[in-house]
Amino acid sequence: MLRLLMIDNYDSFTYNLVQLILSNVRVAMIIRRNDQLTLKEITKLSPDGIVISPGPKGPKDAGLSKPIIETFGEKIPILGVCLGMQCINEVFGGKTREADLPVHGKTSLISHNGRYLFRSLPNPLKVARYHSLIVDDIPGCLELDAVTIDSQIPMAIHHKKYRIFGVQFHPESFLTEGGDQMIRNFLSFLSQ
Template sequence: KMNPQHIVVSPGPCTPNEAGVSVAAIQHFAGKIPILGVCLGHQSIGQAFGGKIVHARTLMHGKTSLIHHHNTSVFAGLPNPFTATRYHSLVIERETLPDCLEITAWTDDNEIMGVRHQTFPVHGVQFHPESILTEHGHDMLKNFLQGAK
C-alpha cells in the first residue's frame, strides 16, 4: 500500500482539464498530505479551488524571469528577486483567484508565479524549480519537504 508523505503535481502539456487526475487528487489530498504543484500542477491547484486558467499575456517557453516573493512558503529565505525558468502559455487568472489561495510570488509584469493555500499545506509555482536555469530551485524543494508555511 502506498503511503506518500508529500505529493508533487508535475508539469505537463495542455490544461488542468486534460491533466488526468491532477485536479481530483489535489481536491482529495488537500489538508491530508502536503502538495506542491509545478507549472501545470500550479494551474491545477488554482482550478481545484475555483480559479480560472487563462492564456498568459506572453508565451514563456524556455525563458527566464525575475521572480518577486513575500519570503514565505517555499520562498522562505530565498533572495528577492531571483531568476527562474518558465515554460508555459497559461496562468491562473488573478481576478478569479479564490480567497483561500494567497499569491506568494509574481513577475515584473504581475503574472502570478506562486500561490499557497491559506489553511492547507498546498503550494504552487508557475515556473520550473527543477530547471538548471532556475536559481535556488533545490532550496524551494527543501522548504517544501521541511514543511513550508
Template sequence: MILVIDNYDSFTFNLVQYLGELRSDIHVVKNDELSFAEVEALHPTHMVISPGPGLPQKAGMSLKLIEHFYQKFPILGVCLGHQAMAMVFGGSLKQAPTLFHGKTSRIYHEGKGILKNVENPFCAMRYHSWIIDHEKPIHSDIETIAYTEDNIPMAIQHKKYFVFGVQFHPESILTPEGKKILKNFLEISYDKAHPLH
C-alpha cells in the same frame, strides 16, 4: 515517500532527479494510472503534481487528487500542477500575454511558505502559455505569494493547508533557488508545526 504524479511531461524526469538529491523515497505514477485507494495504500508524506502539456482538465487524475488529498499531506504543483491548484480552488486561467518557452524571469515574493529564506527577487525558468487569471475570483484561502515584474502570479499557497503551486520550473538549472524551494517543501509536514507566514 514522495509521490510524483507524472503528467506525461519530459520535465518530470528532471524534477524527480532534483527531488532524489534531497530524498531517496520517490514513487512516480502516470496521471491516469492510479486511484484514491492506491494513493492511500502508498502512504505518501508529500505529493508533487508535475508539469505537462495542455490544460489541467486533460491532466488525468491531477485535479481530483488535489481536491481529495489537500488536507492530508503537503502538495506541490509545478507549472501545469500550479494551474491545476488554482482551478481546484475556483480560479481561472487565461493565455499569457507573452509565450514563455525556455525564458527566464525575475520572480518577486513575500518570503512565505516554500519561499522562506529564498533570494528576492530570484531568477526562474518558465515554460508556459497559460497563466492564472488574477483578475478573476479565486477562493479566499488561496493567496499569491510570488509574481513577475508585470504582476503575473508565479506562486500560490493555501492559507490553512500545505498546498503550494509554482508556475516556474524549480528543477531547471536556470532556477538557481529551485533546489532550496523543493527542500523547503519537503521539510513541511502536518506532523510538525509549520507556520505558513
C-alpha cells in the same frame, strides 16, 4: 523514510524534477502517470507528500491531478509545478487562461514574500518559465506568494489553511536560482 508521490502529467521535465528532489533529500519516490492510478491506490501507497508535475496541456487534460488535490489536499502536503499550480487554482475556484505572451525557456525576475517555498532565498529571484497558460481569478483561500516583476503574472501560490503550494515556473531548471532550496522548503512540510 519519507514517501513522495510524483504525478507525471506526461511531461519531459518530470524526471528533472525527480532528480532535483532526490539530490536534496533521501525519500522513496513513487512515480505514476496521471491516468495510471486510482485515488484508492494513492490511499494504499500512503505518501507523505505529493508533487504534481508540469504537463503539455491544461488542467482539464491533467488526468487525476485535480481529484488528487480535492481528495488529499487537506491531509497531505502538495506541490504543484506549472500545470500543477493551475490545477490547484482551479480546484479552489480559480481559472486558467492563455497568457498574453507564451514563454518557453525564458527567465524572469520574480518578487516574492520570503515565506514558505521562498524562505532563505534572494529577492528578486530569477526563475525559468515554460508555459502558455497562467492562473487567473485566484480565489480567497489561496494567497499569492510571487509575481513577475515586469508584468505581475502570478508565479506562486499557497493555500491559507492546508499545506498546498504551487509554482508556475520550473524549480528543476538550471535557469532557476534556488530551485533546490525551494524543494527543501517544501519537503520541510512533509514532517509537520
